[in-house]
Amino acid sequence: MIRLFVFYLFSLNVSSIHAQDSLTLSVDEFLSIVKAYHPVMKQYQNTMAIAKANVNSARGGFDPNLDAKTGRKNIDGIHYYDQQEVNLQIPTWFGIDFNAGYDRIEGQKINTSQTKGELLHIGLTVPL
Numbered sequence: 001m002i003r004l005f006v007f008y009l010f011s012l013n014v015s016s017i018h019a020q021d022s023l024t025l026s027v028d029e030f031l032s033i034v035k036a037y038h039p040v041m042k043q044y045q046n047t048m049a050i051a052k053a054n055v056n057s058a059r060g061g062f063d064p065n066l067d068a069k070t071g072r073k074n075i076d077g078i079h080y081y082d083q084q085e086v087n088l089q090i091p092t093w094f095g096i097d098f099n100a101g102y103d104r105i106e107g108q109k110i111n112t113s114q115t116k117g118e119l120l121h122i123g124l125t126v127p128l
Contacts, residue, residue, distance in 0.1 A: 065089040073107075081107030083114075097125040 025033070035041050066088050073080035087101035103119040110116060 062091050062093060064091075078109070079107050080109045081105065081111075083107075083110075095127050099123050099125060 066086075068087075069083070069085040071081065071083045082105070084104045085101065086103075087099065089097055089099040091097045100122045101120070103121075105114050105116055107116075
């Protein structure tokens with residue numbers, strides 16, 4: 001009876017040893033699990049995503065800007081003003097912005113600070 005009991009305990013130990021061997025992980029499997037689920041790795045992935053978003057945002061700062069404005073006022077047959085503005089601004093990575101534009105103002109009662117007619121302008125903006 002004791003021999004049977006000892007044999008039974010020995011067979012349990014042997015089977016548990018074999019079960020543990022089947023549950024071992026290779027180094028590559030272990031590293032892939034750590035990369036997928038470790039909290040520090042998740043922080044790293046979030047930091048990388050934020051950095052990529054910041055780079056895309058910074059690249060967007062160098063996009064050319066084209067804007068246009070138009071205005072017109074007619075009351076009781078009186079042509080107060082007709083105004084059109086078109087501007088193009090091209091920023092560069094070294095800080096100098098190139099800009100060009102076209103302005104046209106016509107009318108019987110325009111603002112005294114504005115000049116009647118057409119104006120083309122080209123320029124640079126240089127930060128000091």
